[in-house]
Amino acid sequence: MNVVIVGCGRVGAALADAFDRAGHRVIIVDVSTRAFDRLPDTFRGSAIRGNGTDEDVLRRAGVEGADLFVALTEGDNRNIMAAQLALEALGVGQVIAKINDPVRAEAYSHLGIPTLCRTNLMADAVFGFVGLPLTGTEAIMSAVGHHPGGEEHHGPGVFVAPTTGGGGAIAGREAY
Amino acid sequence: MFVVVVGGGKVGYYLSKELIESGHEVVLLEKDRARADQISDEIGSIVIAQDGCEGKYLGEAGANRADIVAAVTGDDEDNLVICQMAKHHFDVPRTIARVNNPKNEHLFKHLGVDEIISPTRMILGSIEQDIPVHELLHLAALGQGELELIEAQLSEESPAVGRAPRDLVLPEGCAVIAVIREEVAMPLRADTILMEGDKVLAIGRPDCEAALHGQLIGEAAEEAAPASAEAR
Numbered sequence: 171m172n173v174v175i176v177g178c179g180r181v182g183a184a185l186a187d188a189f190d191r192a193g194h195r196v197i198i199v200d201v202s203t204r205a206f207d208r209l210p211d212t213f214r215g216s217a218i219r220g221n222g223t224d225e226d227v228l229r230r231a232g233v234e235g236a237d238l239f240v241a242l243t244e245g246d247n248r249n250i251m252a253a254q255l256a257l258e259a260l261g262v263g264q265v266i267a268k269i270n271d272p273v274r275a276e277a278y279s280h281l282g283i284p285t286l287c288r289t290n291l292m293a294d295a296v297f298g299f300v301g302l303p304l305t306g307t308e309a310i311m312s313a314v315g316h317h318p319g320g321e322e323h324h325g326p327g328v329f330v331a332p333t334t335g336g337g338g339a340i341a342g343r344e345a346y
Numbered sequence: 347m348f349v350v351v352v353g354g355g356k357v358g359y360y361l362s363k364e365l366i367e368s369g370h371e372v373v374l375l376e377k378d379r380a381r382a383d384q385i386s387d388e389i390g391s392i393v394i395a396q397d398g399c400e401g402k403y404l405g406e407a408g409a410n411r412a413d414i415v416a417a418v419t420g421d422d423e424d425n426l427v428i429c430q431m432a433k434h435h436f437d438v439p440r441t442i443a444r445v446n447n448p449k450n451e452h453l454f455k456h457l458g459v460d461e462i463i464s465p466t467r468m469i470l471g472s473i474e475q476d477i478p479v480h481e482l483l484h485l486a487a488l489g490q491g492e493l494e495l496i497e498a499q500l501s502e503e504s505p506a507v508g509r510a511p512r513d514l515v516l517p518e519g520c521a522v523i524a525v526i527r528e529e530v531a532m533p534l535r536a537d538t539i540l541m542e543g544d545k546v547l548a549i550g551r552p553d554c555e556a557a558l559h560g561q562l563i564g565e566a567a568e569e570a571a572p573a574s575a576e577a578r
Contacts, residue, residue, distance in 0.1 A: 223422070223423050224447065224449075225447075225449050225450070225453070226449065245423065246399070246427075247399055247421070247423040247424050247426070247427040248423045250423065250426070250427050250430075251422065251423035251426050251427070252423075254426075254453065254457060255453060258453055258456055258457070259452075259453060271399075271400060271401075273400065273401040273402060274399070274400070274401060274427070274431070277401060277430075277431060277434065277435055280434070281430065281434060
C-alpha cells in the first residue's frame with residue numbers, strides 16, 4: 171500500500187523503515203532535511219522536505235489517494251490539521267494522528283480521527299509494569315464519531331470507523 | 347456579548363481592547379506568560395496565561411457560556427483546533443478563525459469554523475486589483491535560457507478566442523503546445539477551438555514573445571514592451 175508519514179523523528183523514521191522493508195511505498199515528510207539522517211541507507215521511499223500541514227506540499231509530495239497517512243510531528247495541532255487535510259482534501263483512505271494531550275486525543279477520536287496518544291500509552295506501560303490498574307485507553311483510539319466532512323468528499327464507508335476493538339490498529343492492518 | 351479570544355499577539359490584543367471599550371465581556375488566552383502579564387497590565391485582568399488549544403483552559407476561560415470564540419494566533423493549525431474544540435466540545439454558537447494560508451480557508455469552512463478571516467487573502471485581493479491579468483506568464487526557461495515556456499490566459503479581448511491554434515500567426519521557432527481548460531490539460535487537436543479562460547502553453551525563443559503576446563493576449567505587442575514591466 172501507499173503510506174505517508176509526516177514527521178521524521180525516531181518513531182516516524184522507524185515506521186518508514188519498517189513499511190519500506192515490508193515492501194510498501196513510503197513517502198516521508200519533514201520540515202528539516204537533517205531529520206532524514208535518521209532513515210537507514212537502505213530506505214527506498216521518498217523523503218520530502220516541507221510543511222506537512224500545507225496542502226500544496228502534500229499534493230506535490232504525491233499524498234493524494236494514499237492508503238495510510240500517519241501524522242507524527244511534535245505538535246498535536248499540526249498532526250490534527252495534517253490528518254484532517256489528508257482525509258478531507260487529499261482522499262487518503264485511513265489516517266492516524268499522534269495527539270499527546272489526552273483531552274484533545276479523546277475529542278478528536280469522537281470527531282472521527284483515529285488518534286495515538288503517547289501520554290496514555292506510556293502511562294499504561296508503566297502502570298502495567300508495576301501492577302497498577304490500567305487507564306483502559308486503547309493504544310490507538312479508534313474513531314468513534316463521524317468526521318464532519320467525511321461523507322461529502324468520499325463515499326460512505328471510505329472512512330473506516332470501527333467502534334470496538336482496534337487496540338492494535340497498526341498490527342491489524344497487515345492485510346493490506 | 348461574551349467573547350473568548352485566543353492568542354495575545356497584536357491582533358488578539360487590539361481585538362480584546364476594542365471589544366472591552368465597546369462594553370463586551372472578554373477573556374483572553376495567551377500561553378506566553380510574559381506577554382500575558384504585559385497585556386494584563388495594560389487592559390486589566392482578563393488574561394489567562396494558558397494555552398487555549400487545551401480543552402481544559404478553554405473550559406476555565408468559560409468557553410461553555412461564550413457567545414463567540416475568536417482564534418487569532420499566528421498558526422493556522424492552532425486556530426483550527428481551537429475553533430473545533432470550541433464548537434464540538436463546548437457548543438460555542440459562533441467561532442471565528444484567523445487563517446494565514448489562504449488555501450486553508452476551504453478546509454476550515456468545511457470542518458465547521460463559522461467565520462474565516464484571511465489577512466493574506468485581503469492583501470492579495472487588494473494587490474491583484476492593480477496587476478494587469480493580461481500578461482504572459484513565464485513558467486520556465488529551458489536549456490540555457492534559449493527557449494522559454496510561456497503561459498497566456500485568454501481574456502475576452504484575445505484575438506485567439508474562437509480560433510483554432512493552427513490559425514494563429516506565429517513566427518518560426520515558436521510553438522503552441524497545449525491548452526489548460528478548467529484545470530484540465532489538453533493536447534492541441536485539429537478541431538481544438540480556443541475559448542475565453544483557456545490557458546495556452548507555448549514554447550519559443552524569447553524574441554518570439556512580442557508575437558505571442560499579440561496573438562494570444564491581444565493588445566499591440568509594443569505595449570507589452572519591457573519598459574512597461576519595469577515601470578511597475
